[in-house]
Amino acid sequence: MTSTPFRERPGLVETDAQFRARFRAFLTDSRPGRRPSDPVVRLAWQKHWLATLFDAGYAGPGWPREYGGMGLDFSRQVIYQEEYARARVPGPLGTGLGIAAPTIIKYGTAEQRRRFLPPMLRGDMVWAQGYSEPDAGSDLSALRTTALRVGGGPDDAAAEYVVSGQKLWNSSADIADILFTLVRTGPPDSRQDGISYLLIDAHTPGVTVRPLRDLTGDAHFCEIFFDDVVVPVVNRIGAENGGWPLVRTSLGHERAAGAMNQAALYRRVLDELIDLLRERGMTADPLVRDRLTDFEMRVRIMRLTGMRTIADIMAKGEPGPASSTARLFIVTFEQDLHEFALDMLGAYGVLDRHDPHAVQRGRWVWGFLRTRASTIGAGTAEIQRNTIAEQVLGLPRDPAVPPAGRSR
Numbered sequence: 001m002t003s004t005p006f007r008e009r010p011g012l013v014e015t016d017a018q019f020r021a022r023f024r025a026f027l028t029d030s031r032p033g034r035r036p037s038d039p040v041v042r043l044a045w046q047k048h049w050l051a052t053l054f055d056a057g058y059a060g061p062g063w064p065r066e067y068g069g070m071g072l073d074f075s076r077q078v079i080y081q082e083e084y085a086r087a088r089v090p091g092p093l094g095t096g097l098g099i100a101a102p103t104i105i106k107y108g109t110a111e112q113r114r115r116f117l118p119p120m121l122r123g124d125m126v127w128a129q130g131y132s133e134p135d136a137g138s139d140l141s142a143l144r145t146t147a148l149r150v151g152g153g154p155d156d157a158a159a160e161y162v163v164s165g166q167k168l169w170n171s172s173a174d175i176a177d178i179l180f181t182l183v184r185t186g187p188p189d190s191r192q193d194g195i196s197y198l199l200i201d202a203h204t205p206g207v208t209v210r211p212l213r214d215l216t217g218d219a220h221f222c223e224i225f226f227d228d229v230v231v232p233v234v235n236r237i238g239a240e241n242g243g244w245p246l247v248r249t250s251l252g253h254e255r256a257a258g259a260m261n262q263a264a265l266y267r268r269v270l271d272e273l274i275d276l277l278r279e280r281g282m283t284a285d286p287l288v289r290d291r292l293t294d295f296e297m298r299v300r301i302m303r304l305t306g307m308r309t310i311a312d313i314m315a316k317g318e319p320g321p322a323s324s325t326a327r328l329f330i331v332t333f334e335q336d337l338h339e340f341a342l343d344m345l346g347a348y349g350v351l352d353r354h355d356p357h358a359v360q361r362g363r364w365v366w367g368f369l370r371t372r373a374s375t376i377g378a379g380t381a382e383i384q385r386n387t388i389a390e391q392v393l394g395l396p397r398d399p400a401v402p403p404a405g406r407s408r
Contacts, residue, residue, distance in 0.1 A: 020079045026058055027087035035090070043175055046090045050123025060097075060121050062313065064105070067117040077310050078260060085264030094172040096120050096127025100180040103197070103246050107238045116178070116199070128202070130167040130181035130224055131247075140182070140247065141192040145226060147183035149233065149240075159233040161185070163200065163226045169376075173209045173222035176202045186241045197243040199235040200226070215369040217352075260306035262330055263299065266337070270299050273341055276360065282344060291340055298333050305329060324387040331374035331381065338368040 014022070032049045036042040053059040054068060061080040063069020072080060084091075092098070097120065104116055119125040136143040145165025152159030163183055173179065179200045186194015200207065206229035211219035238246050274292060277283050283292070305326045341364040342349035353362030375381035389395040 016075050016079060019076055020083060023058065023080060023083050024087070026056065027083060027089055030056070031087065031089055043093075046093055047123045049090045050093065050121075054118075054122040062310070063101070063117075063121065067105070067113060068121045074307075074311055074314055077314075078307055081260035081306070082264045085261050085268065091261070093123055094126040094176055095129045096125075096178065096180065099129060100127050103180075104237060107197075107246050112234075112237065120178075125177045126172060126175050127178045127180060128170055128173040128176035128222075130170055130173070130179045130200070132169050133166060134168050141195065141244070143182055143184060143195065144188075145181070145183050147185050147196060147198060147231070149185065152233070157232075157234055161198065161231045161233060161236075163198070163206075163229040163231055165226050167224040167226075168221075169212075170209075170222045170224055171220060173202070173224050174211050174219070176209075178202060179207070179224065180237075182243060182247060190241070192244040192247075194241050195243040195247065196240050197237040197246040198231055199237065200229060200231050201235075204229050204231070206230070215372055216366055220370075220373075260303070260310055263303040263306040266302060266330075266333065267299050270295055270337065273337070273364075276341075277344055280344075288344070295333075295337060295340075298329075302326075302330060302333065324384040325392065328381060328384040328388065331371070334367075334374055335371045338364060338371050342368050 030052055032045060032052070036045050050059065057070065060067070060069030061072045061077045063071065065071040070076075070080075101117060101120060104113055108116070116125075120127055130145075131140060131143075133143050133145060143165075145163065145167065147161040147163045150160055150162060161183070163181075165183070167173075167179075167181065170179075179202050181198050181200055182195050183198050184190070184194050185196040202209070206227040208225040208227070209222050210225075212221045212223060213219050214221065237243075270292075274283065277288065277292075282288050309323060309326055345359055345364060348357070348359045349365060349368075351358040351362060352365050355362065358365065390397050
């Protein structure tokens with residue numbers, strides 16, 4: 001069965017139920033098969049899937065159609081995320097789609113949007129974030145990676161930047177083609193007033209990426225070194241030294257990215273945990289049932305919060321500070337869920353995925369280890385709480401930190 005591309009049916013009038021059925025049929029008929037174990041083969045497999053989505057008109061549910069997206073309304077975006085999670089097909093590569101793309105759509109030039117967005121959505125170019133540094137994580141405005149302009153003025157197309165510095169905790173940098181980075185173009189003490197948003201070709205001489213192994217035994221993060229890397233000025237998004245508003249857009253979307261998808265994911269994960277506990281004869285315990293009831297309520301709240309996030313983005317173009325609420329809720333939930341799962345597994349909770357006696361190939365142990373970083377990535381839980389307190393609840397700001405200085 002071959003599905004008709006969504007973009008080729010502009011006159012089609014269908015109900016939400018019909019759209020759901022059509023998208024579900026596409027995902028079923030086009031699913032890419034088992035995930036390869038070899039990293040190189042897996043990368044090609046995932047790129048092929050993203051290209052299949054794009055070419056069939058099923059990529060970018062919330063993206064404008066002019067850049068290859070679907071331009072779906074609110075209800076269709078919710079349906080899309082629910083069906084995508086249900087189908088268990090590969091997700092996006094890198095971190096560009098949910099973070100860099102909204103920033104380029106809002107602040108980029110027409111040429112930059114045309115040049116960068118469709119290849120990103122199709123999976124032809126993998127993007128990775130370069131924000132945090134060894135001495136500038138939560139206080140992002142203290143970053144030290146410098147970009148010195150040579151060969152012309154800030155808007156001279158022939159001008160270039162020479163970038164030097166280091167970035168840390170970068171997801172997908174080892175497979176990235178483009179690094180969207182924050183660099184200091186102002187004086188060393190300029191803080192947020194001297195930051196620019198720069199796109200760097202990851203294959204440029206002087207760029208070195210080193211994977212960092214974490215508790216799971218995998219290398220989900222990298223560190224990046226820039227040694228006199230030459231970058232065209234035309235790769236800057238927004239004005240020179242005007243990158244801070246772009247930072248806020250990027251971080252807001254990073255914290256909101258995939259909220260609906262994660263809600264659908266954890267709906268499935270919780271159901272699978274309940275099935276596991278039922279098989280092990282543990283669901284009759286009232287204390288276990290009480291905890292499962294709590295998780296059930298939180299999964300439902302997660303779905304409603306994801307729907308609100310989509311509605312906010314559609315109405316305002318930004319998720320706003322409430323995205324910190326969604327982010328904090330999700331990361332604390334996934335930590336609590338995996339801690340509970342390991343408690344229920346007892347002695348089996350210490351067996352990793354390589355042990356032949358591990359339950360369900362050690363997925364719950366691996367999830368427990370992986371989610372230790374959940375309250376650090378995309379802004380620490382402490383930063384999220386500060387944002388919620390100051391920008392959502394309107395509580396007094398921390399007098400020790402400048403208002404614009406808070407970030408990741």
